[in-house]
Amino acid sequence: MDENRIVAALRRRTAPTARGMTLGIGDDCAIFRPSGARDELVFTTDMLIEDVHFRAATHRPAEIGWKALARGLSDIAAMGATPRFCLLSLALPEWAGSPWIQRFYGGLLKLAQLHSVTLAGGDLAHASTLLCDIVVCGSLPRGTALRRAGARPGDFVYVSGALGGAALGLESGKGAAWRRHLKPEPRIALGLYLRETLRASAAMDLSDGISLDLKRLCLESGVSAELNEPIPVFHGATLDHALHGGEDYELLFTVRPGTKVPATHAGLPLTRIGTIRAGKPGNVALFGRPLAARGYDHFRDRTGV
């Protein structure tokens, strides 16, 4: 059993049937079009769990709060949307007292303010381990959302930033890589640029490693992909970190051939790494050889933090 199979089974049993529901399970966000509204709304939900995504001993409460929201914002960025508000569910163990809670919300609200996101509600409960689940709602003009399903053969594959930093940080526990693991920067401005200016054909955020995430994008688009240019690797990280490491929260996107993609956007490198092909859906090759999807899958991997 892996996560893709659980999600696939669920999709067969559900469908975006509600009036206004234009995209259901299977992308970074669900899309809802309120009747009469100018904009569409996108929704994502993302858990951050003690001893899976962080450890109480090594992660400060403000860092956990920041990251809880950052993960949700990264999904909003992947759709090319502007984040609007969030709700937070927080299950707290005994050890998380009032000072911990204050600092946690401090970190979360700091990132929320940076992106003008309102914390609009949520739920609180006690539990044996700490878990936060963030819901973020974003908005964008009707019919313009960047989806995983839009890649076509001949499109070029790009990635933002450098990959493998968070995985290296998790191993080493120090330096720029550790900070990268602790404090991801959701690529909201880049997402807007991809949607409005570059009109990217598909996009998603890199949360589980490009080998797994690119496969997911290809499956949704019904295409395969060939990685035939050097992948930008975070300083000090290995190619394995970059290919299979999770939590980079960079954007993976495709553009139609002929699209002029600048070398950077607001200082963030944009690197062409491959091409979309018409082959078997979901197949990814690295310089001509099949690339196994070894990214982080919650239902296959047990290594945790």
Next chain:
Amino acid sequence: MDENRIVAALRRRTAPTARGMTLGIGDDCAIFRPSGARDELVFTTDMLIEDVHFRAATHRPAEIGWKALARGLSDIAAMGATPRFCLLSLALPEWAGSPWIQRFYGGLLKLAQLHSVTLAGGDLAHASTLLCDIVVCGSLPRGTALRRAGARPGDFVYVSGALGGAALGLESGKGAAWRRHLKPEPRIALGLYLRETLRASAAMDLSDGISLDLKRLCLESGVSAELNEPIPVFHGATLDHALHGGEDYELLFTVRPGTKVPATHAGLPLTRIGTIRAGKPGNVALFGRPLAARGYDHFRDRTGV
């Protein structure tokens, strides 16, 4: 530290500042008004946690799935809204394999279909204990949501159904009371009736016991309340169950004096139990004596399931 204090501290640090955000922390749902849209959207998020809200040994997966959604739908009912779609985050321990997951979603989707709610997405992860967090979005015409803050002195206080059944069921583990605990029926139709026809002045759902929930409604409205008529008690339950027991998921509401409230709505009894007064905000009296708020508070109580 109790839940009310955590929420109050959080409200001081946040405010519904996002464009279109008309109600933030402190009610059953947050309210968002998409620009140009005819309707407002309401959002709620609600956790259901192993060994806090249920036990794997005594609760079947389909019952847990049903209840996870029912709790969210109950908040939607309290606003007088029509539910539209939901997202589910599910943290799964090792013991919850594929059959368990299938049955869990079976129970959730059965209730979703009854109310034409689309499961539009969510998140999956592994964790040491099982936790589900449901997000439900509902809609209603602008400016018509039933809020906790609308009660005024002289209004009458009503409750739907009979109280204390879920608390009795939790104790006894059998009969109609146990089924009541297992399978709450969210009062969606009643919520619509309260908003459209009775034009209730305030409403909320009874999730933590009326002694605590009515206090919360009074605090939001800046009023006190006097319970001066018999409270409808679930067959076999005690007055203590009815006053302080959680998870009844009935609706508590207030109406302006002179409002004609029928004895039942679609077979569900509606009972007048008290009157709103101008006294100290949050004070609740039962036949002239102060009623202590002993309902379930996650941050004060440790008894669990």
